[in-house]
Amino acid sequence: MTTQITLLTADNWMDYELLDSGDGQKLERFGKYVFVRPEVQAIWKKHLPLEHWQAAHAVFQPSGEESGGHWLFNLKVPERWLMNYANIKFWAQTTPGRHLGVFPEGAAHWDWMSGLIKSSSKPVHVLNLFGYTGLATLAAAEAGATVTHVDASKKAITWARENQILSGLQERPIRWIVDDALKFVLREARRGVKYHGLIVDPPKFGRGPKGEIWEVYKSLPVLLDACRLLLDQKPVFAVLTVYAVKASSVHVRTVLEEMLGDFSGSFDSGELVTRESNANRLLSSAVYARWDNKKSR
Ligand SMILES: C[S@@+](CC[C@H](N)C(=O)[O-])C[C@H]1O[C@@H](n2cnc3c(N)ncnc32)[C@H](O)[C@@H]1O
Incomplete structure:
Protein backbone atom coordinates (compact mmCIF):
# COMPACT_ATOMS: atom_id res chain seq x y z
CA MET A 1 0.00 0.00 0.00
CA THR A 2 1.28 3.48 -0.79
CA THR A 3 0.22 6.70 0.89
CA GLN A 4 0.58 9.76 -1.28
CA ILE A 5 2.22 12.90 0.02
CA THR A 6 0.82 16.07 -1.53
CA LEU A 7 2.90 19.18 -2.12
CA LEU A 8 0.30 21.95 -1.87
CA THR A 9 1.09 25.30 -3.47
CA ALA A 10 -0.96 28.48 -3.09
CA ASP A 11 -1.10 29.43 -6.76
CA ASN A 12 -3.59 32.30 -6.70
CA TRP A 13 -1.49 35.06 -5.15
CA MET A 14 -0.96 38.33 -7.00
CA ASP A 15 0.28 40.31 -3.99
CA TYR A 16 2.83 37.77 -2.75
CA GLU A 17 5.78 36.17 -4.46
CA LEU A 18 8.76 34.09 -3.35
CA LEU A 19 11.40 35.65 -5.57
CA ASP A 20 14.41 33.58 -4.53
CA SER A 21 15.90 31.58 -1.67
CA GLY A 22 19.27 30.16 -0.69
CA ASP A 23 22.21 30.44 1.71
CA GLY A 24 19.82 30.41 4.70
CA GLN A 25 17.59 33.28 3.51
CA LYS A 26 14.48 33.96 1.41
CA LEU A 27 13.62 36.96 -0.77
CA GLU A 28 9.90 37.72 -0.87
CA ARG A 29 7.58 40.36 -2.25
CA PHE A 30 4.62 41.47 -0.13
CA GLY A 31 2.64 43.90 -2.31
CA LYS A 32 5.14 46.47 -3.61
CA TYR A 33 7.73 45.77 -0.93
CA VAL A 34 10.56 43.21 -0.97
CA PHE A 35 12.01 41.61 2.17
CA VAL A 36 14.86 39.31 3.11
CA ARG A 37 14.07 36.90 5.94
CA PRO A 38 16.07 34.05 7.46
CA GLU A 39 15.13 30.58 6.17
CA VAL A 40 17.30 27.92 7.76
CA GLN A 41 15.93 25.28 5.43
CA ALA A 42 17.21 27.05 2.29
CA ILE A 43 20.48 25.11 2.24
CA TRP A 44 21.00 25.60 -1.50
CA LYS A 45 22.57 28.53 -3.37
CA LYS A 46 20.78 31.79 -4.23
CA HIS A 47 19.64 31.90 -7.84
CA LEU A 48 19.20 35.63 -8.48
CA PRO A 49 22.21 37.97 -8.72
CA LEU A 50 23.15 39.75 -5.49
CA GLU A 51 21.81 43.13 -6.76
CA HIS A 52 18.26 41.75 -6.42
CA TRP A 53 18.87 40.88 -2.77
CA GLN A 54 20.59 44.19 -2.07
CA ALA A 55 17.62 46.06 -3.56
CA ALA A 56 15.26 44.66 -0.87
CA HIS A 57 13.40 47.24 1.21
CA ALA A 58 14.32 45.57 4.50
CA VAL A 59 16.28 42.64 5.94
CA PHE A 60 15.34 40.79 9.13
CA GLN A 61 18.35 40.33 11.41
CA PRO A 62 17.74 37.39 13.77
CA SER A 63 19.03 37.80 17.31
CA GLY A 64 19.78 34.13 17.79
CA GLU A 65 16.69 33.55 19.96
CA GLU A 66 13.78 31.46 18.68
CA SER A 67 12.06 34.20 16.66
CA GLY A 68 13.53 37.45 17.98
CA GLY A 69 15.51 40.03 16.06
CA HIS A 70 14.97 43.29 14.26
CA TRP A 71 14.44 44.76 10.80
CA LEU A 72 17.13 46.79 9.01
CA PHE A 73 15.48 49.13 6.50
CA ASN A 74 17.34 50.00 3.27
CA LEU A 75 14.33 51.81 1.77
CA LYS A 76 11.26 53.46 3.21
CA VAL A 77 8.38 51.09 4.03
CA PRO A 78 5.04 52.42 5.36
CA GLU A 79 4.03 51.39 8.83
CA ARG A 80 1.43 49.15 7.19
CA TRP A 81 0.17 48.64 3.66
CA LEU A 82 -2.79 47.01 1.95
CA MET A 83 -2.65 43.53 0.40
CA ASN A 84 -5.32 41.25 -0.91
CA TYR A 85 -6.00 37.63 -1.69
CA ALA A 86 -9.12 36.98 -3.77
CA ASN A 87 -11.86 38.92 -1.90
CA ILE A 88 -9.90 39.21 1.35
CA LYS A 89 -8.15 42.51 2.02
CA PHE A 90 -5.69 42.86 4.86
CA TRP A 91 -2.94 44.98 6.39
CA ALA A 92 0.65 43.81 6.04
CA GLN A 93 3.26 45.12 8.44
CA THR A 94 6.80 44.25 9.55
CA THR A 95 6.75 42.86 13.10
CA PRO A 96 9.52 42.14 15.63
CA GLY A 97 8.83 38.43 15.27
CA ARG A 98 9.88 38.52 11.57
CA HIS A 99 6.34 37.85 10.27
C1 LIG B 1 1.75 30.48 13.54
S1 LIG B 1 0.61 31.75 13.95
C2 LIG B 1 -0.75 31.03 13.20
C3 LIG B 1 -0.80 31.31 11.71
C4 LIG B 1 -2.18 31.77 11.22
N1 LIG B 1 -3.20 30.80 11.62
C5 LIG B 1 -2.26 32.03 9.72
O1 LIG B 1 -2.65 31.16 8.95
O2 LIG B 1 -1.88 33.12 9.30
C6 LIG B 1 0.52 31.56 15.69
C7 LIG B 1 -0.59 32.29 16.44
O3 LIG B 1 -0.87 31.51 17.61
C8 LIG B 1 -1.13 32.36 18.70
N2 LIG B 1 -0.90 31.60 19.95
C9 LIG B 1 0.26 31.20 20.50
N3 LIG B 1 0.04 30.48 21.62
C10 LIG B 1 -1.30 30.41 21.79
C11 LIG B 1 -2.16 29.79 22.77
N4 LIG B 1 -1.68 29.11 23.79
N5 LIG B 1 -3.50 29.89 22.58
C12 LIG B 1 -4.02 30.58 21.54
N6 LIG B 1 -3.25 31.19 20.59
C13 LIG B 1 -1.92 31.11 20.71
C14 LIG B 1 -0.23 33.56 18.51
O4 LIG B 1 -0.73 34.70 19.19
C15 LIG B 1 -0.23 33.69 16.96
O5 LIG B 1 -1.19 34.63 16.55
Whole structure:
Protein backbone atom coordinates (compact mmCIF):
# COMPACT_ATOMS: atom_id res chain seq x y z
CA MET A 1 0.00 0.00 0.00
CA THR A 2 1.28 3.48 -0.79
CA THR A 3 0.22 6.70 0.89
CA GLN A 4 0.58 9.76 -1.28
CA ILE A 5 2.22 12.90 0.02
CA THR A 6 0.82 16.07 -1.53
CA LEU A 7 2.90 19.18 -2.12
CA LEU A 8 0.30 21.95 -1.87
CA THR A 9 1.09 25.30 -3.47
CA ALA A 10 -0.96 28.48 -3.09
CA ASP A 11 -1.10 29.43 -6.76
CA ASN A 12 -3.59 32.30 -6.70
CA TRP A 13 -1.49 35.06 -5.15
CA MET A 14 -0.96 38.33 -7.00
CA ASP A 15 0.28 40.31 -3.99
CA TYR A 16 2.83 37.77 -2.75
CA GLU A 17 5.78 36.17 -4.46
CA LEU A 18 8.76 34.09 -3.35
CA LEU A 19 11.40 35.65 -5.57
CA ASP A 20 14.41 33.58 -4.53
CA SER A 21 15.90 31.58 -1.67
CA GLY A 22 19.27 30.16 -0.69
CA ASP A 23 22.21 30.44 1.71
CA GLY A 24 19.82 30.41 4.70
CA GLN A 25 17.59 33.28 3.51
CA LYS A 26 14.48 33.96 1.41
CA LEU A 27 13.62 36.96 -0.77
CA GLU A 28 9.90 37.72 -0.87
CA ARG A 29 7.58 40.36 -2.25
CA PHE A 30 4.62 41.47 -0.13
CA GLY A 31 2.64 43.90 -2.31
CA LYS A 32 5.14 46.47 -3.61
CA TYR A 33 7.73 45.77 -0.93
CA VAL A 34 10.56 43.21 -0.97
CA PHE A 35 12.01 41.61 2.17
CA VAL A 36 14.86 39.31 3.11
CA ARG A 37 14.07 36.90 5.94
CA PRO A 38 16.07 34.05 7.46
CA GLU A 39 15.13 30.58 6.17
CA VAL A 40 17.30 27.92 7.76
CA GLN A 41 15.93 25.28 5.43
CA ALA A 42 17.21 27.05 2.29
CA ILE A 43 20.48 25.11 2.24
CA TRP A 44 21.00 25.60 -1.50
CA LYS A 45 22.57 28.53 -3.37
CA LYS A 46 20.78 31.79 -4.23
CA HIS A 47 19.64 31.90 -7.84
CA LEU A 48 19.20 35.63 -8.48
CA PRO A 49 22.21 37.97 -8.72
CA LEU A 50 23.15 39.75 -5.49
CA GLU A 51 21.81 43.13 -6.76
CA HIS A 52 18.26 41.75 -6.42
CA TRP A 53 18.87 40.88 -2.77
CA GLN A 54 20.59 44.19 -2.07
CA ALA A 55 17.62 46.06 -3.56
CA ALA A 56 15.26 44.66 -0.87
CA HIS A 57 13.40 47.24 1.21
CA ALA A 58 14.32 45.57 4.50
CA VAL A 59 16.28 42.64 5.94
CA PHE A 60 15.34 40.79 9.13
CA GLN A 61 18.35 40.33 11.41
CA PRO A 62 17.74 37.39 13.77
CA SER A 63 19.03 37.80 17.31
CA GLY A 64 19.78 34.13 17.79
CA GLU A 65 16.69 33.55 19.96
CA GLU A 66 13.78 31.46 18.68
CA SER A 67 12.06 34.20 16.66
CA GLY A 68 13.53 37.45 17.98
CA GLY A 69 15.51 40.03 16.06
CA HIS A 70 14.97 43.29 14.26
CA TRP A 71 14.44 44.76 10.80
CA LEU A 72 17.13 46.79 9.01
CA PHE A 73 15.48 49.13 6.50
CA ASN A 74 17.34 50.00 3.27
CA LEU A 75 14.33 51.81 1.77
CA LYS A 76 11.26 53.46 3.21
CA VAL A 77 8.38 51.09 4.03
CA PRO A 78 5.04 52.42 5.36
CA GLU A 79 4.03 51.39 8.83
CA ARG A 80 1.43 49.15 7.19
CA TRP A 81 0.17 48.64 3.66
CA LEU A 82 -2.79 47.01 1.95
CA MET A 83 -2.65 43.53 0.40
CA ASN A 84 -5.32 41.25 -0.91
CA TYR A 85 -6.00 37.63 -1.69
CA ALA A 86 -9.12 36.98 -3.77
CA ASN A 87 -11.86 38.92 -1.90
CA ILE A 88 -9.90 39.21 1.35
CA LYS A 89 -8.15 42.51 2.02
CA PHE A 90 -5.69 42.86 4.86
CA TRP A 91 -2.94 44.98 6.39
CA ALA A 92 0.65 43.81 6.04
CA GLN A 93 3.26 45.12 8.44
CA THR A 94 6.80 44.25 9.55
CA THR A 95 6.75 42.86 13.10
CA PRO A 96 9.52 42.14 15.63
CA GLY A 97 8.83 38.43 15.27
CA ARG A 98 9.88 38.52 11.57
CA HIS A 99 6.34 37.85 10.27
CA LEU A 100 4.32 40.33 8.20
CA GLY A 101 0.73 39.50 9.13
CA VAL A 102 0.21 36.70 6.64
CA PHE A 103 1.47 33.16 6.12
CA PRO A 104 0.99 33.12 2.34
CA GLU A 105 1.31 29.34 1.90
CA GLY A 106 -1.86 28.92 4.00
CA ALA A 107 -3.95 30.26 1.11
CA ALA A 108 -4.05 26.73 -0.33
CA HIS A 109 -6.17 25.75 2.70
CA TRP A 110 -8.35 28.87 2.47
CA ASP A 111 -9.36 27.94 -1.12
CA TRP A 112 -10.02 24.32 -0.14
CA MET A 113 -12.26 25.09 2.86
CA SER A 114 -14.07 27.90 1.02
CA GLY A 115 -15.07 25.32 -1.61
CA LEU A 116 -16.28 22.89 1.08
CA ILE A 117 -18.26 25.58 2.91
CA LYS A 118 -19.89 26.82 -0.31
CA SER A 119 -20.88 23.32 -1.39
CA SER A 120 -22.20 22.29 2.05
CA SER A 121 -25.95 21.71 2.12
CA LYS A 122 -26.19 22.88 5.78
CA PRO A 123 -24.82 25.91 7.68
CA VAL A 124 -21.17 25.45 8.66
CA HIS A 125 -19.82 26.53 12.07
CA VAL A 126 -16.02 26.80 11.99
CA LEU A 127 -13.54 26.94 14.89
CA ASN A 128 -10.21 28.57 13.99
CA LEU A 129 -7.58 28.01 16.70
CA PHE A 130 -4.38 30.13 16.73
CA GLY A 131 -6.10 32.33 14.13
CA TYR A 132 -3.46 35.16 14.09
CA THR A 133 -4.55 38.07 11.81
CA GLY A 134 -7.72 36.30 10.78
CA LEU A 135 -7.19 35.48 7.13
CA ALA A 136 -8.43 31.88 7.36
CA THR A 137 -11.37 33.15 9.45
CA LEU A 138 -12.26 35.78 6.86
CA ALA A 139 -11.96 33.28 3.99
CA ALA A 140 -14.37 30.94 5.82
CA ALA A 141 -16.78 33.77 6.71
CA GLU A 142 -16.68 35.08 3.15
CA ALA A 143 -17.63 31.59 1.93
CA GLY A 144 -20.70 31.69 4.23
CA ALA A 145 -19.57 30.05 7.49
CA THR A 146 -20.17 31.24 11.06
CA VAL A 147 -16.70 31.43 12.59
CA THR A 148 -15.24 31.38 16.10
CA HIS A 149 -11.69 32.72 16.00
CA VAL A 150 -9.35 32.15 18.95
CA ASP A 151 -5.94 33.67 19.55
CA ALA A 152 -3.91 34.43 22.66
CA SER A 153 -2.81 37.83 21.39
CA LYS A 154 -5.07 40.86 21.80
CA LYS A 155 -2.94 42.66 19.21
CA ALA A 156 -3.49 39.89 16.65
CA ILE A 157 -7.26 39.98 17.26
CA THR A 158 -7.34 43.78 16.83
CA TRP A 159 -5.43 43.36 13.56
CA ALA A 160 -7.84 40.60 12.46
CA ARG A 161 -10.87 42.83 13.18
CA GLU A 162 -9.31 45.60 11.11
CA ASN A 163 -8.87 43.08 8.29
CA GLN A 164 -12.55 42.14 8.66
CA ILE A 165 -13.56 45.77 8.13
CA LEU A 166 -11.11 46.22 5.22
CA SER A 167 -12.62 43.14 3.57
CA GLY A 168 -16.16 44.51 3.98
CA LEU A 169 -17.14 41.48 6.08
CA GLN A 170 -18.21 43.32 9.25
CA GLU A 171 -21.75 41.94 9.00
CA ARG A 172 -20.55 38.33 8.89
CA PRO A 173 -21.05 36.18 12.02
CA ILE A 174 -17.55 36.05 13.53
CA ARG A 175 -16.79 35.67 17.26
CA TRP A 176 -13.34 37.07 18.11
CA ILE A 177 -11.92 35.50 21.27
CA VAL A 178 -8.71 36.29 23.14
CA ASP A 179 -7.96 33.08 25.03
CA ASP A 180 -5.65 30.13 25.39
CA ALA A 181 -6.62 27.64 22.68
CA LEU A 182 -6.76 24.61 24.98
CA LYS A 183 -8.63 26.40 27.77
CA PHE A 184 -11.19 27.69 25.27
CA VAL A 185 -11.73 24.26 23.71
CA LEU A 186 -12.22 22.63 27.12
CA ARG A 187 -14.74 25.35 28.07
CA GLU A 188 -16.66 24.94 24.79
CA ALA A 189 -16.73 21.16 25.35
CA ARG A 190 -18.29 21.65 28.80
CA ARG A 191 -20.90 23.94 27.21
CA GLY A 192 -21.65 21.30 24.55
CA VAL A 193 -20.96 23.62 21.59
CA LYS A 194 -20.42 21.79 18.29
CA TYR A 195 -18.50 22.74 15.15
CA HIS A 196 -18.54 21.41 11.58
CA GLY A 197 -15.17 22.78 10.53
CA LEU A 198 -11.90 22.87 12.47
CA ILE A 199 -8.73 24.81 11.66
CA VAL A 200 -5.73 24.17 13.91
CA ASP A 201 -2.63 26.13 12.92
CA PRO A 202 -0.41 26.21 16.01
CA PRO A 203 3.05 27.67 16.39
CA LYS A 204 5.93 25.56 17.67
CA PHE A 205 6.01 27.49 20.95
CA GLY A 206 3.49 29.99 22.26
CA ARG A 207 1.87 31.40 25.33
CA GLY A 208 -1.76 31.90 26.26
CA PRO A 209 -2.93 35.30 27.59
CA LYS A 210 -2.22 34.18 31.18
CA GLY A 211 1.18 32.71 30.34
CA GLU A 212 -0.17 29.20 29.57
CA ILE A 213 2.63 27.36 27.77
CA TRP A 214 2.06 25.91 24.30
CA GLU A 215 4.68 23.41 23.13
CA VAL A 216 3.50 21.69 19.98
CA TYR A 217 4.72 18.13 20.60
CA LYS A 218 3.42 18.06 24.19
CA SER A 219 0.29 20.19 23.83
CA LEU A 220 -1.11 19.14 20.43
CA PRO A 221 -2.31 15.61 21.38
CA VAL A 222 -4.13 17.03 24.42
CA LEU A 223 -5.69 19.80 22.31
CA LEU A 224 -6.85 17.39 19.59
CA ASP A 225 -8.44 15.06 22.15
CA ALA A 226 -10.40 18.03 23.45
CA CYS A 227 -11.27 19.22 19.91
CA ARG A 228 -12.77 15.81 19.16
CA LEU A 229 -15.49 16.58 21.71
CA LEU A 230 -16.45 19.72 19.80
CA LEU A 231 -17.06 18.04 16.46
CA ASP A 232 -20.59 17.78 15.17
CA GLN A 233 -21.85 14.30 14.33
CA LYS A 234 -21.47 15.22 10.67
CA PRO A 235 -18.41 17.44 10.34
CA VAL A 236 -17.43 19.01 7.02
CA PHE A 237 -13.66 19.50 7.33
CA ALA A 238 -10.67 19.57 9.66
CA VAL A 239 -7.21 20.86 8.86
CA LEU A 240 -4.09 20.70 10.99
CA THR A 241 -0.94 22.58 9.96
CA VAL A 242 2.33 22.35 11.86
CA TYR A 243 5.20 24.73 11.27
CA ALA A 244 7.67 22.84 13.49
CA VAL A 245 10.52 21.90 11.19
CA LYS A 246 11.01 18.47 12.72
CA ALA A 247 7.39 17.38 12.27
CA SER A 248 6.55 14.80 9.63
CA SER A 249 3.33 14.97 7.61
CA VAL A 250 3.01 11.23 8.25
CA HIS A 251 2.80 11.90 11.99
CA VAL A 252 0.48 14.88 11.63
CA ARG A 253 -1.80 12.69 9.54
CA THR A 254 -1.63 9.85 12.08
CA VAL A 255 -2.84 12.09 14.88
CA LEU A 256 -5.64 13.53 12.72
CA GLU A 257 -6.69 10.02 11.63
CA GLU A 258 -6.78 9.00 15.26
CA MET A 259 -9.09 11.94 15.94
CA LEU A 260 -11.40 11.51 12.95
CA GLY A 261 -11.09 7.83 12.15
CA ASP A 262 -14.77 7.12 12.92
CA PHE A 263 -16.01 9.50 10.22
CA SER A 264 -16.19 8.49 6.59
CA GLY A 265 -14.54 10.91 4.24
CA SER A 266 -11.05 11.44 2.92
CA PHE A 267 -7.67 12.47 4.25
CA ASP A 268 -4.81 14.05 2.50
CA SER A 269 -1.48 15.16 3.88
CA GLY A 270 1.84 16.56 2.85
CA GLU A 271 3.69 19.84 2.85
CA LEU A 272 2.74 23.46 2.20
CA VAL A 273 5.27 24.59 -0.38
CA THR A 274 5.90 27.82 -2.28
CA ARG A 275 7.30 27.84 -5.79
CA GLU A 276 9.99 30.44 -6.50
CA SER A 277 8.98 32.69 -9.34
CA ASN A 278 12.53 32.81 -10.77
CA ALA A 279 14.14 29.40 -10.32
CA ASN A 280 11.00 27.24 -10.07
CA ARG A 281 12.37 25.58 -6.92
CA LEU A 282 10.05 24.61 -4.06
CA LEU A 283 10.45 25.91 -0.51
CA SER A 284 8.56 23.97 2.17
CA SER A 285 7.05 25.91 5.12
CA ALA A 286 4.92 23.44 7.02
CA VAL A 287 3.46 19.96 7.10
CA TYR A 288 -0.29 19.42 7.15
CA ALA A 289 -3.02 16.80 7.25
CA ARG A 290 -6.64 17.48 6.42
CA TRP A 291 -9.93 15.63 6.23
CA ASP A 292 -13.16 16.40 4.45
CA ASN A 293 -16.55 14.69 4.34
CA LYS A 294 -16.33 13.89 0.62
CA LYS A 295 -15.91 10.22 -0.39
CA SER A 296 -12.35 8.89 -0.91
CA ARG A 297 -10.85 10.22 -4.12
C1 LIG B 1 1.75 30.48 13.54
S1 LIG B 1 0.61 31.75 13.95
C2 LIG B 1 -0.75 31.03 13.20
C3 LIG B 1 -0.80 31.31 11.71
C4 LIG B 1 -2.18 31.77 11.22
N1 LIG B 1 -3.20 30.80 11.62
C5 LIG B 1 -2.26 32.03 9.72
O1 LIG B 1 -2.65 31.16 8.95
O2 LIG B 1 -1.88 33.12 9.30
C6 LIG B 1 0.52 31.56 15.69
C7 LIG B 1 -0.59 32.29 16.44
O3 LIG B 1 -0.87 31.51 17.61
C8 LIG B 1 -1.13 32.36 18.70
N2 LIG B 1 -0.90 31.60 19.95
C9 LIG B 1 0.26 31.20 20.50
N3 LIG B 1 0.04 30.48 21.62
C10 LIG B 1 -1.30 30.41 21.79
C11 LIG B 1 -2.16 29.79 22.77
N4 LIG B 1 -1.68 29.11 23.79
N5 LIG B 1 -3.50 29.89 22.58
C12 LIG B 1 -4.02 30.58 21.54
N6 LIG B 1 -3.25 31.19 20.59
C13 LIG B 1 -1.92 31.11 20.71
C14 LIG B 1 -0.23 33.56 18.51
O4 LIG B 1 -0.73 34.70 19.19
C15 LIG B 1 -0.23 33.69 16.96
O5 LIG B 1 -1.19 34.63 16.55
